[in-house]
Amino acid sequence: MKKVFLFLFLGISFTGLLVFAGKTLASEGTIELESVTGAPYRCFAASIRMQNLEYRIPMTCINLIYPADENIFNYILWATPSAGGNPLKLGALGLGRGEYKTKTSFSSLFVTTESNKDTKTPSGRVVMRGDIDEITFLKEATTPTPETEAGEEITAGEEEGQIEEAPTQELTTRQKLGIALRRAGIAALFALVALIGLIFVITRSRG
Known part of the structure; x- marks a missing residue:
């Protein structure tokens, strides 16, 4: 019976590690936040997980409009946690340049316009949104298939066939x-x- 519980514990632990690793990788990448209101503003951000398990998110924006609306001067950046739950406040955009930090894995970012910059939850209008895209430059490169001068691919079967065609000496x-x-x-x-x-x-x- 103890062996059964041990196998179950190991299986659950391994599954948990896989899920955690998947969420971690999902929070590293680039984010293009596009306007959802038709306004010309947009932002670009990158998310990198540091050795202290903290995500650093440098961000730059263009064409921010001030005031965003009547008596509204604050653009606030939020993250959507990968595990679900309430949005995580990262900070104000200010003049469109900034760096933000969090230890929570997330899957997307969005921006709201708020009358109060100290708000803890998003209550204003969502004006920009973007999902994380993986960093394609860091993906493992695939090994190209060798080609002949005529551009035809050389398959393993053809190479084996050439080897098999070698004459054998009779006894x-x-x-x-x-x-x-x-x-x-x-x-x-x-x-x-x-x-x-x-x-x-x-x-x-x-x-």
């Missing part, structure tokens, strides 16, 4: 005779052993 009569004699000698040895065993059994039964 001479003397070699064939030697093989036959060896096989006959082995057969005679087995027959002799069987005969000795049979004589031994008959002798013991008579005794």
Whole structure:
């Protein structure tokens, strides 16, 4: 019973590690925040996980409009946690340049316009939004398939076929005779052993 619980514990732990690793990787990448209101503003951000397990998010924006609306002067950046739950406040955009930090894995960013810059939850209008895209430059490169001068791919089967087509040397009569004699000698040895065993059994039964 203890072994069953041990296997279950190891399986759950391994699954948890895979999920955690997937969420961690999902929070590293680039984010293009586009306007959802038709206004010309937009932002670009990157998310990198540091050695202290903290995400650093440098960000730059263009065409921010001030005031955003009547008596509204604050653009606030929020993150959507990968595990779900309430949005995480990262900070104000200010003049469109900034760097933000969080230890929470997230899947997307969005910006709201707020009358109060100290708000803890998004209550204003969402004006920009963007999901994290993986950093394609860091993806493992695939090994290209070799091609002939005519551009045709050389497959493994063709290479093996060329190797198999190599001529094989036929055995001479003397070699064939030697093989036959060896096989006959082995057969005679087995027959002799069987005969000795049979004589031994008959002798013991008579005794």
